[in-house]
Amino acid sequence: MRPAESADRPAVAEMVAVRCDWMERRGLPSWRDAAEDLAAQCTNEAGDVWLLDDPARGVIGQMVVQDQGPPWGWTPAERAERALYLSGSITDPYAGVPKCRPGTVMAWWAVDRAARLDVPWVRRHCHERGVARYNCTQGFELVREEQRTRVRLYMMARRSQRLDLSAWFTAGTP
Numbered sequence: 001m002r003p004a005e006s007a008d009r010p011a012v013a014e015m016v017a018v019r020c021d022w023m024e025r026r027g028l029p030s031w032r033d034a035a036e037d038l039a040a041q042c043t044n045e046a047g048d049v050w051l052l053d054d055p056a057r058g059v060i061g062q063m064v065v066q067d068q069g070p071p072w073g074w075t076p077a078e079r080a081e082r083a084l085y086l087s088g089s090i091t092d093p094y095a096g097v098p099k100c101r102p103g104t105v106m107a108w109w110a111v112d113r114a115a116r117l118d119v120p121w122v123r124r125h126c127h128e129r130g131v132a133r134y135n136c137t138q139g140f141e142l143v144r145e146e147q148r149t150r151v152r153l154y155m156m157a158r159r160s161q162r163l164d165l166s167a168w169f170t171a172g173t174p
Contacts, residue, residue, distance in 0.1 A: 004042040004049040011059040013039035022093040060095035061102040064088040073155045083121035084114045107138040114160030123157045
């Protein structure tokens with residue numbers, strides 16, 4: 001995992017296009033209309049966009065990691081707790097990481113990073129029930145569901161903890 005840079009934009013655009021093709025072939029809602037905006041996140045100067053970079057395949061994942069969550073979906077008490085908030089996870093659907101899917105590797109990296117930063121929680125949300133089920137396989141628990149205008153949100157959380165990620169990351173990974 002490493003921070004995204006503006007030079008990563010073409011690689012991320014290619015990964016997003018592959019994901020869109022994969023989604024469309026399965027009859028799933030596609031991100032095609034937002035593809036350019038998703039790739040443009042690489043130029044975000046806040047430093048909150050992270051990439052999963054595979055030495056053999058290049059960029060195989062992108063995720064936004066922030067220290068402040070959205071103003072909706074979490075109680076005032078939850079918002080007052082320190083947490084990392086994950087959003088915008090995108091992965092190459094064909095990237096094979098031994099024993100683990102890229103989305104899981106990115107989530108576990110964030111859980112470990114939060115523990116190293118002494119942040120007690122990792123929180124995330126998504127719009128699809130199937131994605132919420134997948135996130136629960138990564139150790140997240142569904143905290144609540146919330147209806148927001150036209151979309152249903154699944155709010156999830158997991159306590160931070162140190163994880164042995166040496167099978168997927170080399171020493172020195174931030």
